Structure formats: structure tokens, C-alpha cells
Amino acid sequence: MAPNMNATQEPLVSVLICAYRAAPFIAATLKSVCAQTYSRLEILVLDNHSQDDTVAVVGGLAAQDPRIRLFKSTENLGPYGGLNNLLERAQGSFLAIQDHDDLWHPDKLAAQMAFLTRRPDRIGCGAAMLNHYEKYDRFLLRRQAPESTIAWHTSLVFRRGPARYDPHLKVGADFHFMRHALCGGQPRIHNLPAPYVLRRIHADGRNLSSHWIKAGNGRAILTAPIGWLDKLCLLNRLLLSSARMDRLVLGLFPRRRVLTRADLAADPLLKHFVTGLAL
Helix, strand or coil: CCCCCCHHHCCCEEEEEEECCCCCCHHHHHHHHHCCCCCCEEEEEEECCCCCCHHHHHHHHHHHCCCEEEEECCCCCCHHHHHHHHHHHCCCCEEEECCCCCEECCCHHHHHHHHHHHCCCCCEEEEEEEEEECCCCEEEEECCCCEECCCCHHHCEEECCCCCCCCCCCCCHHHHHHHHHHCCCCCCEEEEEEEEEEEEECCCCCCHHHHHHHHCCHHHHHCCCCCHHHHHHHHHHHHCCHHHHHHHHHHHCCHHHEECHHHHHCCCCCHHHHHHHCC
8 A cells, every 4th residue: 555644744736637528437536536545635627618417416526525626617628728727726736637537546646645755856756557448348557667758647646837738739738748848858757657547448439538539630640749659549549440449459468468357356456446437
């Protein structure tokens, strides 16, 4: 288990969630954030002009936990314009990014904050991630380099500063933000090897990232500030159906990195995600 820190001495962490048509998923996401063993949080949720019950779901949870603060946009600001909006509202000295449908392990923030308080030379801290391919009910373990200019975006915790996202980039704005705005091209992000994040790859293609990819074109993907493997995956997602692309991705990786629900249930760290998926 990650170490607990004295709550009276903990720096405030602002968790930023930009939500759009997230009613089916966001309750489980927020419950995984509220269950963090690192408790000094403010949880900022921007409803990005949804046309579903996102506001009602978040509002109901905010009534139960005062750390949740809901903001409603009268227009869709886009995912990164929405995050910039929340960055202006955040009060924490550290900021954590969470997608509206992903899940966190209870010890995620405690482990990252323990690292960042020991290492003031690091601007941010990420973690390994499990991709849950709902159609096949399989889980793919993904890691980044230990010292890097990037992390998995939904795992990122970073120090407060002037850095903002470029909302005009069609593809790879999160990687551009980390590599250039946060790190200045230097490896200032540490990535923990433990998978503290579960990312949902929905069977019906409802992921926000799928909509952004379809909105972008091949040229935007080729010129995006991301690695060639990621470019290849995005180009395939542009050309192939979600189901065919998921099957292709799962087949590319060694079998030891593709886990079943039973594998998660038997693992002391990963079993928490089985409970989270049931919410």
C-alpha cells in the first residue's frame, strides 16, 4: 500500500475532470477519486455543455461530498479548452488529470504525492495504466519510460504553474502540453511502474478519444507531437472500426501483458478495479 501522509500537512491537490455526455460513467469515476487515501483534494468537474444527465449525476454526488465542485459551460469548449478553464479555477499546488470515464486505484495520488514531495526536481508524476477493452473483457498493461517528457495523460499529477493546453491542436494536445509546456523538452516526469489507472475502451466506441480521432484527419495525426507507434494506432483507428482496431491492438502485445478479469481479481493491487467496474 502507498504511504499515508499527515492530512494537516498535505498539499492541496486539484483533480480536473472535463466531462461531456458522461452520465453512464462519471459516477464510478468520481467514486474512485473520492476513495483516494490521499484525502486533501478538491475535485473540479466541468460539464462541457452535455445533452444528457451528466449535471444531475455529478450534482447528486457533490451533495454527498463537498470536495466535488461542478461548473457548467454554456458552450462546448473542447477537451483541452475545458481543461484550461479548470486550470484557471484550481486552488491546489498540485493538479491531477482524470478522464470522465476512467478509474483510479485508491492509492494512486498517495503514491504520486509521496514521490513528488521527495523529488522537487520533477515537475510531474505519472503511472502505468490498464486499458480495459470492454468488447473482449481483456486488460492490457501499458507503461511509459520511468523518466520521460510524457505520461499517460489520465495518470498525470503535476506542479501548479503557468502551463496551459493548446486547444487548437487537433491531435496530441495532451502530449504537446506535457512535452513542451510542462517539461520544456527535458525528462522531468517520473512514471511509476504500478498500474494505478484503468482506462475504459468502450465496446460501442463512446470514448472521447474516439470522437477526437474521427474529427482529426490523417495529416493532423502524422504531424502530431507523439511517437510513431501512437501515430500508427491513431491512423488505424481512423481507418478501421473500433472492434477491429481493438482486436488488432490486443494481438500485437505479448500474452503476459493481456490480462483477464480473473487475473485482476487474484492480484492484490489490481483487484480494486474489479470492484470499480461493478459500480
